[in-house]
Amino acid sequence: MTELSAAHDAAVTDRDRLAGSAYSSDRDLAARQSLYRWQTPLYDLPGIVAEQLGGVRGRVVDVGCGNGKFIQRLRDDRPDLALLGLDIAPGILAGVPGPVTVADATRLPLATESVDAALALHMLYHVPDIPQAVRELSRVLARDGLVIASTNSGRDKAELDDLWQRAAGDVLGTGRGQARISLSARFSLEKAPAFLGEEFGRVETIELPGTITVHDPEPVIAHMASYRAWADQHDVPFEATIERARAILVDRIAQHGVFEVTCLGGILVCRR
Numbered sequence: 001m002t003e004l005s006a007a008h009d010a011a012v013t014d015r016d017r018l019a020g021s022a023y024s025s026d027r028d029l030a031a032r033q034s035l036y037r038w039q040t041p042l043y044d045l046p047g048i049v050a051e052q053l054g055g056v057r058g059r060v061v062d063v064g065c066g067n068g069k070f071i072q073r074l075r076d077d078r079p080d081l082a083l084l085g086l087d088i089a090p091g092i093l094a095g096v097p098g099p100v101t102v103a104d105a106t107r108l109p110l111a112t113e114s115v116d117a118a119l120a121l122h123m124l125y126h127v128p129d130i131p132q133a134v135r136e137l138s139r140v141l142a143r144d145g146l147v148i149a150s151t152n153s154g155r156d157k158a159e160l161d162d163l164w165q166r167a168a169g170d171v172l173g174t175g176r177g178q179a180r181i182s183l184s185a186r187f188s189l190e191k192a193p194a195f196l197g198e199e200f201g202r203v204e205t206i207e208l209p210g211t212i213t214v215h216d217p218e219p220v221i222a223h224m225a226s227y228r229a230w231a232d233q234h235d236v237p238f239e240a241t242i243e244r245a246r247a248i249l250v251d252r253i254a255q256h257g258v259f260e261v262t263c264l265g266g267i268l269v270c271r272r
Contacts, residue, residue: 008181011233013128015088022229023089026067031226033069035219039210039263045150046073048206049119052148052269053078058116061086063105063137064123068096084115105133110140117141120149121267125187130195138199138272146271149196153189153207153264154182160224160261167245168236177241180224181233189266200270212261217249220259 011017022028036043049070053060057080062071065085074083075097085100086108087093093100103109105120105127118137127133137147161179168177187195189205196203214220224242231238253259 019089024091026092028226031222035223038214039212043208046070050077056117060117061115062119108136108140112139113142115140116145118147122150125184134199150267151187152184156264157261163245167241170244171240177236181230192268196270202271204269207266210263213258217246221246
């Protein structure tokens with residue numbers, strides 16, 4: 001591991017940064033989520049998760065529930081389930097329908113075999129000790145239960161990485177700047193099955209490829225700006241790079257009419 005990637009990993013998993021800045025409210029998470037409104041095909045991710053839970057009865061815990069998108073959907077679609085939301089960031093839990101509580105994924109405040117399903121959606125890459133979090137998910141899960149995890153591919157949104165490097169290079173006068181920080185790199189869609197396979201005998205990956213097409217730069221700029229909690233991890237003035245990226249997008253959309261971003265995320269359904 002390079003010194004830079006080690007520093008990025010430490011920043012992605014720093015609890016004070018996560019709870020105090022990145023997820024102190026749902027502003028930045030909502031900006032990242034909202035970009036998918038322009039994706040084709042348009043996946044209903046909470047609906048896909050609800051469908052995977054079709055055979056589950058009883059108690060479901062959403063570990064790292066964030067702003068509660070999945071909990072809210074399950075409350076609407078599956079009022080029969082007993083739902084619990086957990087997150088390390090108190091601020092982001094403010095608008096989530098209860099019960100919710102602050103908790104660490106590596107020390108879940110739940111009894112052994114006490115839940116019938118566990119969700120770990122776009123969050124395991126923030127956990128310093130991913131294997132320990134997977135062991136905890138396994139510990140609290142009933143023997144015939146399932147875990148649903150989600151993350152992005154290492155190839156996800158490559159066009160945004162390219163845009164950032166071009167904008168950063170323009171700001172620095174160096175041609176191309178360094179890559180922007182990747183949140184999901186530690187637990188990418190390619191790496192996740194090996195982590196989960198340590199505890200679960202069956203891990204099914206459901207890939208969700210798509211293309212985001214925008215005619216206005218603002219959804220993309222809002223997504224890029226949502227990484228502001230990690231601004232210090234980019235060896236370039238963050239706000240200046242965002243503004244340069246906006247100018248590049250304005251020109252590109254003026255020339256081509258659209259800007260396209262190739263996406264690849266997915267969910268992993270895990271059973272013993």
